[in-house]
Amino acid sequence: MRITQKQSDANKTRVIAGASKLFREKGFEGVGVADLMRAAGLTHGGFYNHFASKDGLEAEACRQALATSVDRMSAVAEIEDKTARSAAMAAYRRNYVSKKARDAAAANCPMAAFAGEMPRQSEDVATAYATGLREYLDAFVAASAGAETARASAKRARQKALVEYSMLVGALILARSVAKADPELSDEWASQTPPQRNRC
Amino acid sequence: MRITQKQSDANKTRVIAGASKLFREKGFEGVGVADLMRAAGLTHGGFYNHFASKDGLEAEACRQALATSVDRMSAVAEIEDKTARSAAMAAYRRNYVSKKARDAAAANCPMAAFAGEMPRQSEDVATAYATGLREYLDAFVAASAGAETARASAKRARQKALVEYSMLVGALILARSVAKADPELSDEWASQTPPQRNRC
DNA sequence: TGTACATCAGTGAACGCGCGTTCACTGATGTAC
DNA sequence: TGTACATCAGTGAACGCGCGTTCACTGATGTAC
Numbered sequence: 291m292r293i294t295q296k297q298s299d300a301n302k303t304r305v306i307a308g309a310s311k312l313f314r315e316k317g318f319e320g321v322g323v324a325d326l327m328r329a330a331g332l333t334h335g336g337f338y339n340h341f342a343s344k345d346g347l348e349a350e351a352c353r354q355a356l357a358t359s360v361d362r363m364s365a366v367a368e369i370e371d372k373t374a375r376s377a378a379m380a381a382y383r384r385n386y387v388s389k390k391a392r393d394a395a396a397a398n399c400p401m402a403a404f405a406g407e408m409p410r411q412s413e414d415v416a417t418a419y420a421t422g423l424r425e426y427l428d429a430f431v432a433a434s435a436g437a438e439t440a441r442a443s444a445k446r447a448r449q450k451a452l453v454e455y456s457m458l459v460g461a462l463i464l465a466r467s468v469a470k471a472d473p474e475l476s477d478e479w480a481s482q483t484p485p486q487r488n489r490c
Numbered sequence: 491m492r493i494t495q496k497q498s499d500a501n502k503t504r505v506i507a508g509a510s511k512l513f514r515e516k517g518f519e520g521v522g523v524a525d526l527m528r529a530a531g532l533t534h535g536g537f538y539n540h541f542a543s544k545d546g547l548e549a550e551a552c553r554q555a556l557a558t559s560v561d562r563m564s565a566v567a568e569i570e571d572k573t574a575r576s577a578a579m580a581a582y583r584r585n586y587v588s589k590k591a592r593d594a595a596a597a598n599c600p601m602a603a604f605a606g607e608m609p610r611q612s613e614d615v616a617t618a619y620a621t622g623l624r625e626y627l628d629a630f631v632a633a634s635a636g637a638e639t640a641r642a643s644a645k646r647a648r649q650k651a652l653v654e655y656s657m658l659v660g661a662l663i664l665a666r667s668v669a670k671a672d673p674e675l676s677d678e679w680a681s682q683t684p685p686q687r688n689r690c
Numbered sequence: 691t692g693t694a695c696a697t698c699a700g701t702g703a704a705c706g707c708g709c710g711t712t713c714a715c716t717g718a719t720g721t722a723c
Numbered sequence: 724t725g726t727a728c729a730t731c732a733g734t735g736a737a738c739g740c741g742c743g744t745t746c747a748c749t750g751a752t753g754t755a756c
Contacts, residue, residue: 292699292751319519320610322742336700344743395609406606408667410520420671449682453657456683460660467608471620482649483656492718492732522709536733544710
C-alpha cells in the first residue's frame with residue numbers, strides 16, 4: 291500500500307527524531323531496528339527504504355541531535371548584552387546537571403549521552419559526533435567568553451570553557467551512572483555540583 | 491583433563507584480570523565470553539565452571555577494578571605530610587587526563603570507562619560499581635582535603651572534590667570520544683585540561 | 691479530465707550470523723582404602 | 724606408600740535466541756497517454 295511521498299518523508303523524519311531520543315536513553319546497541327520503526331508507528335521491514343543500514347541512522351540521528359544542541363548554544367552566544375548572556379549561561383549550566391536532566395537522558399545533552407560509546411562506533415557516527423562536538427564547543431566558548439574574564443586571552447578563555455564543560459559532562463554522566471544503585475550519591479552529584487561555578 | 495585446584499584458581503584469577511582490562515577497553519557488550527576465556531588462554535566451554543553467567547563476571551571484574559582504584563587513592567589519602575599529599579594528588583590529576591591515559595583505557599580509571607554503560611547494566615554490576623565509586627570518592631575527598639583550603643568545612647571540601655573529580659572524568663571521556671575522528675580536539679582536551687586546577 | 695500501468699512505501703515472513711549457554715566427553719587430580 | 728575409583732576443570736560441538744538484513748508481496752500513488 292504505497293503512500294504519499296510527503297507521508298514517506300514525514301515517516302523518515304519521525305524515525306530519526308525517535309531514534310535521536312531512544313539512542314540517548316538506551317544507547318546505540320540498546321535499541322533495535324524494530325524498536326526504532328515501532329517508535330514511529332511502522333514495522334521493521336520498511337527500514338531499508340529510508341536508510342542504508344542501522345549504522346546510517348545512528349549517524350543521522352547523532353548529527354541531528356548534536357546540531358540541535360549547537361543551535362541552542364549558538365543562540366546563547368549571540369545574545370549581545372553581556373549581563374543577559376552571562377545569566378543565560380548560568381541558567382544553562384544549572385539545568386545541565388539537574389536531577390531533571392539526569393532522569394531524562396532522552397531529551398537532554400546528546401554529547402554526554404553518546405560520549406562513552408563513541409570510541410566503539412563506526413567512522414561515520416564518530417565523525418558526525420566529532421563535528422558536532424567541535425561546533426558545540428566553539429559556541430560554548432563564545433557564549434562563555436567575557437562572562438567574567440573580559441581581559442583573558444582567547445586561548446585562556448577557551449581552556450577555561452573546556453574545563454567548565456568537562457565538569458558539566460562528567461557530573462551528568464557520573465550522576466547517571468549510580469542513579470539506580472545509589473540514588474543518594476547520585477543526588478549529591480546532580481544537585482551539589484555548583485550551578486554557577488565561578489566563585490573565585 | 492582435570493588440573494590442579496591451584497591451577498584452576500589461577501585460571502579464574504587470570505580470567506577476571508583480563509576481563510577487567512577488556513571491559514574497560516571495549517565495553518561490556520564489546521567482549522564475548524569466548525574472548526574473555528581466550529585472553530586467559532582457555533576455551534569458552536569452561537567459563538561456567540567459574541562464573542554463573544557473563545553478568546557475574548562483569549560484576550566481579552567491576553568490583554576488582556574499582557577496588558584497585560580505591561586502594562590507590564586511599565594510599566594517597568594516608569600520606570601524612572600535607573605537602574607530599576598535595577604533590578601526590580597533583581601528579582595523580584596530571585596523569586589522569588593525559589594522552590597516555592586516554593589511549594590506554596584498559597589500564598586506567600574504571601570509573602570513567604564504565605560510567606557511560608552503567609545506566610544499562612544489571613543490578614549486580616551497577617551495585618558493584620556504585621559501591622566502589624562511593625568508596626573511591628570518599629578517598630578522593632580525604633586525599634584532597636586540606637590540600638589548599640584547610641579552613642573549609644568538610645561539606646565544602648567534599649563538594650569541591652565532587653566538582654574536581656567530575657571535571658577529570660568528563661575531560662577523559664570527552665577526549666576519548668573524539669580520539670579517532672578529531673585527534674586535534676582530543677589532544678586539546680587531553681593536554682590543555684589543567685593538571686593542577688586550583689589557581690583561585 | 692479520465693484511464694491504464696508502472697512505481698514503490700510499507701508489511702511480515704524468513705535468513706543468517708553472533709553470542710550466551712548447555713552438554714557429552716576426556717583424562718589428570720584427589721581421595722578412600 | 725600404593726591402588727582403584729570418583730571427581731571435575733577444561734574442551735569443542737551444538738543449541739537457541741535476538742537482531743540486522745533481505746525478499747516476495749500488496750495496493751495506493753504517481754504518471755504517461
